[in-house]
Structure formats: C-alpha cells, structure tokens
Amino acid sequence: MTKTVLVTGGAGYVGSHSCKAFAEAGWNIVVYDNLSRGWRDFVQFGELFEGDLLDADRLNEAFQKFKPEAVVHFAAFAYVGESVDQPGLYYENNTLGTVRLLDAMAKAGTDKIIFSSTCATYGVPTEMPITESMRQAPINPYGMSKLFVEKVLDDYETAHGIRSVKLRYFNAAGASPDGEIGERHDPETHLIPLCIEGVLNDTFKLTIFGDDFDTRDGTCIRDYIHVMDLADAHLKALDYLGGGGASDVFNLGTGTGTSVLEIVHAVERVTGKPVPREIGPRRPGDPPALIASAEKAARVLGWKPVQSDVDNVIATAYEWHLKELGRKAAL
Numbered sequence: 634m635t636k637t638v639l640v641t642g643g644a645g646y647v648g649s650h651s652c653k654a655f656a657e658a659g660w661n662i663v664v665y666d667n668l669s670r671g672w673r674d675f676v677q678f679g680e681l682f683e684g685d686l687l688d689a690d691r692l693n694e695a696f697q698k699f700k701p702e703a704v705v706h707f708a709a710f711a712y713v714g715e716s717v718d719q720p721g722l723y724y725e726n727n728t729l730g731t732v733r734l735l736d737a738m739a740k741a742g743t744d745k746i747i748f749s750s751t752c753a754t755y756g757v758p759t760e761m762p763i764t765e766s767m768r769q770a771p772i773n774p775y776g777m778s779k780l781f782v783e784k785v786l787d788d789y790e791t792a793h794g795i796r797s798v799k800l801r802y803f804n805a806a807g808a809s810p811d812g813e814i815g816e817r818h819d820p821e822t823h824l825i826p827l828c829i830e831g832v833l834n835d836t837f838k839l840t841i842f843g844d845d846f847d848t849r850d851g852t853c854i855r856d857y858i859h860v861m862d863l864a865d866a867h868l869k870a871l872d873y874l875g876g877g878g879a880s881d882v883f884n885l886g887t888g889t890g891t892s893v894l895e896i897v898h899a900v901e902r903v904t905g906k907p908v909p910r911e912i913g914p915r916r917p918g919d920p921p922a923l924i925a926s927a928e929k930a931a932r933v934l935g936w937k938p939v940q941s942d943v944d945n946v947i948a949t950a951y952e953w954h955l956k957e958l959g960r961k962a963a964l
C-alpha cells in the first residue's frame with residue numbers, strides 16, 4: 634500500500650522540491666500549508682489541504698482524513714531580520730505552531746517527524762567546519778525559534794514516543810533542473826537570486842554586505858547546498874525513521890565554503906553577464922563563515938550532495954528565473 638506523508642510548508646521553496654523527490658520515490662503526499670508565504674502553483678506533487686499550523690481543529694481534521702505515516706515539517710517563517718523586529722511572529726508560528734502540530738500527531742498516533750532546522754541555531758561558531766555536537770547559541774529569534782523546537786521534539790519523544798530527525802540546513806540554493814519550481818521569495822533577500830536579479834534587471838545593483846571580514850577575500854563565506862540535494866536528504870531521513878532509526882540530528886551542507894565575491898564571479902561566469910554591485914556596510918548578525926561538517930549525514934543516512942557544485946547551483950537557479958520571467962510575461 635502507498636504510504637502517505639503529510640508535508641507542512643510543501644508549497645514553499647525547500648518543501649516543494651522535497652515533495653518532488655517524495656513523489657518520485659512513490660510516496661502519497663498531502664501538503665498542509667496556509668499559503669501565507671508559499672505558492673499554490675508549487676503544489677504539483679500531491680494534494681493541497683489548506684490550513685494553519687496554529688489551527689488545532691484543522692490539523693486534527695487533516696490527520697483524521699489522511700492518516701499519515703510520517704510528517705515532514707517545513708512550514709516556518711525564515712527571515713532573520715524580520716525575526717529581530719517581530720520576535721512574536723517567529724515564536725508563535727515556528728515554535729508554538731510546531732507544538733500544535735506535535736499535539737495533533739500525538740492524538741492521531743503518527744510517530745515520525747522530520748524537522749527543518751538551521752545552521753542559524755549555532756550562532757557565531759568558533760570552530761569550522763561545524764559539527765552537530767557544537768554549542769548552539771542562536772543570535773536571532775529565528776534561530777532561537779528553531780532551537781526551541783529541537784528541544785520540544787525531544788520532550789514529545791519522551792512523552793508520546795514521536796521519533797524525529799532534525800535537519801540543520803546550511804544555505805539552500807538552486808532549483809529543480811526542469812525549471813518547474815524554484816526559489817521564489819517575496820521579498821527576496823538571498824544572495825544567489827539577487828545576483829541573478831542583477832544580471833536580468835538593468836536597474837538593480839547588488840550590495841555586498843561588507844568586505845572587511847576576516848576571510849580570504851574579506852566577504853562572508855557560506856556553504857551552499859542544492860535544494861534537490863536537501864530534498865534527497867529528507868527522503869533518506871524518511872526511510873531511516875521508517876526503518877526504525879533512532880531520533881537524531883544532521884547538518885546538511887557540503888563541507889565547502891564559498892565567499893560572496895566567489896558567488897558573484899560564478900554568476901558572471903555561468904550567465905556570461907556582469908553582476909552590477911557595490912560594497913555596503915555589514916548586515917547585522919551575519920557570521921563571517923558558516924561551513925558544515927557533512928560527515929555524519931553521509932555516515933548514518935548514506936547522504937551525499939551530488940548537485941551542489943556552485944556552477945550547477947547557479948545554472949539551475951538561472952534557468953528557473955528565466956522561465957519565471959517567461960511565465961510572468963505570458964500573464
């Protein structure tokens with residue numbers, strides 16, 4: 634019998650790409666999403682059940698109707714700056730919303746969950762690469778709202794036997810190679826889509842947030858991971874929990890860092906066009922470098938990034954943006 638997975642936030646960026654991977658692996662998918670930041674046209678691989686994480690009745694209805702084997706929980710707000718200005722929004726939606734979801738799971742007897750955590754839970758790490766056992770000390774409410782959930786998950790396992798895999802993403806980037814889904818944020822704040830905006834839009838100029846960091850070229854270093862590699866990690870985590878695996882936590886990154894300037898140069902190389910840019914002040918809360926140790930996910934889940942070469946990340950992102958422009962023009 635086909636097994637059902639309930640995917641919260643399946644209309645969002647990483648959620649929609651993961652649904653594609655789940656569908657290809659034969660899962661039946663129900664997307665639970667309130668479309669506040671997700672996109673109806675990204676729900677291409679399963680049924681959309683519109684609902685809010687804070688709505689306990691609606692959640693119970695979904696669990697009763699679909700009886701999912703497992704939950705993959707993407708739904709969350711994810712703007713660091715917004716979380717500093719409006720912490721309540723983040724603790725309510727990300728933390729309390731997950732509590733509601735876990736209560737509905739406990740009630741329905743669904744006992745497996747994969748949770749989208751973040752490297753933002755590490756704060757400003759003192760050692761690189763970052764391993765899962767390093768100290769977690771978030772420097773913004775977004776990271777803290779996710780760290781709280783990591784703790785809550787442990788308590789729900791003790792009380793209700795819900796096993797969890799926590800996946801700490803580094804910098805998700807790229808798009809589905811077929812160009813059907815990709816990175817669409819409103820507003821867009823992420824580096825690679827903004828570099829592409831610079832290539833495609835004559836009036837846009839990228840601001841590089843600081844070139845005086847203690848890094849090889851003075852700009853910040855991040856670990857960019859292709860969204861389809863992230864999707865594959867979720868699939869492997871589903872199989873892992875389904876096979877009786879114990880609750881665990883994994884970094885999802887490549888182990889390689891790329892600087893902001895290196896990304897700019899790569900976008901110019903891949904697209905063959907200049908990225909207009911200027912150097913601006915540092916953005917508050919940006920750690921100089923964040924690079925994952927991806928050793929544990931490889932060892933335990935058998936997961937290895939295969940699409941995360943920076944040029945491939947940028948090429949797929951660029952393809953998506955070109956198609957998106959075409960879709961907008963056709964409207």
Ligand code: UFG
Nearest residue numbers: 711751752753822823824827840841842853855893916919
């Ligand atoms: N950057 C610029 N100019 C821009 C946008 C970004 O120079 O206009 C730089 C940033 O300063 C940073 C790098 O490009 O050094 C990457 O920035 P992104 O905004 O693309 O990504 P972040 O590393 O800030 O954020 C990611 C996730 C967050 C998560 C965070 C953890 O998107 O959800 O990692 O630190 F919280």
